[in-house]
Amino acid sequence: MSALCDWQSAGEPLDTAPVPQETEALQRYAYLVRRVVAHMRTQIGVVxxxxxxxxxGLMALLKAIRRYGREQDEQFESYAFKHIRGAMLDEFRRLDWRSRQSRQEAHRFRDGVRQLRSQLGREPSEPEICAALNISTKQLMEFHYLEQAEVVDSFEQLLEQQGPMASEDRDIARLEQRRLLAQTxxxxxxxxxxLLQLYYTHELNMKEIALTLGLTESRVCQLHKQSLQLLTEKLTS
Known part of the structure; x- marks a missing residue:
């Protein structure tokens, strides 16, 4: 609980500091912050x-506790997890974690894989990609995470874009979005x-999903990216 102590001593940037009841709830649900940190670090693939x-995450958890509107129950965990995850995504975007260098490297990686795929007439294996591009397995994994992060970020922003509309219209749009997502x-x-159910519903990270499905972590990243690209195309068509 050292992070909670440090955060409290540093000062709460919200309107008021947590009252004893909120502090107790923060301590009880602090494990959600640790879970989201593991989830996000694996997804984004950045230091x-x-x-x-x-x-x-702790500040987002406090906001979730205050906004929930009733005593925490079995549904609170999912509610808080989404709020904490959203706050971390916003922070990654604010910091612009994709540096110009990383974007250029990702572009060269995509071009190299595309050229190799054309030469082989099929999808290249991981060892073939590493040999052709003269990169390590760890570097290959980092490239996959960078590509996946870009697709995830685009997909998340698409889901968040409701535009300036009346509350009733926004609710209808969200219902239609859910229907289309389920259909797709x-x-x-x-x-x-x-894979998507394990990631978004059961909140497993890429490494955990790879173990569950008996695939490599790299392959899970590729499948996740492909799935989100398909969903994005359907939602924007």
């Missing part, structure tokens, strides 16, 4: 300061569908 992420999910291959 981020764990303490900074925990501070952001049914069109995905069974493995892709399961």
């Amino acid at each position: 981020a300061d764990r303490d900074d992420l925990q501070q952001i 999910m049914q069109q995905l291959p069974a493995r892709n569908k399961l």
Whole structure:
């Protein structure tokens, strides 16, 4: 609980500091922050300061406690997880974690894989990609995470864009969005569908999903990216 102590001593930037009842709830649900930190660090694939992420997560958790509007129940965990995850995504965007260099490297990586795929007439294996591009397995994984992060970020922003509309119209748009998402999910291959369920519903990270499905972490990243690209195309068509 050192992160909670540091955060409290540093000063609460919200309107008021947590009251004893809120502090107790923060301590009880602090594990959600640790879970989201693990989830996000694996997804984004960048070096981020764990303490900074925990501070952001704890502030988001306090906001979730205050906004929930009733005593925490079995539904609160999912509610708080989404709020904490959203706060961390906003922070990644604010910091612009994709540096110009990383974008250029990702572009060269995509071009190299595309050229190799054209030469082979099929999807290249991980060892073939590493040999052709003269990169390590770890570097290959980092490239996959960078590509995946870009797709995830675009997909998340698409879901968040409701535009300036009346509350009733916004609710209708969200219902239609959920219907279209569910409909599109049914069109995905069974493995892709399961992967998305494990990631978004069961909140597993890429490494945990790889172990569950018996795939490499790199392959899980590719399948996740492909699934989100398909969903994005359907939602924007």
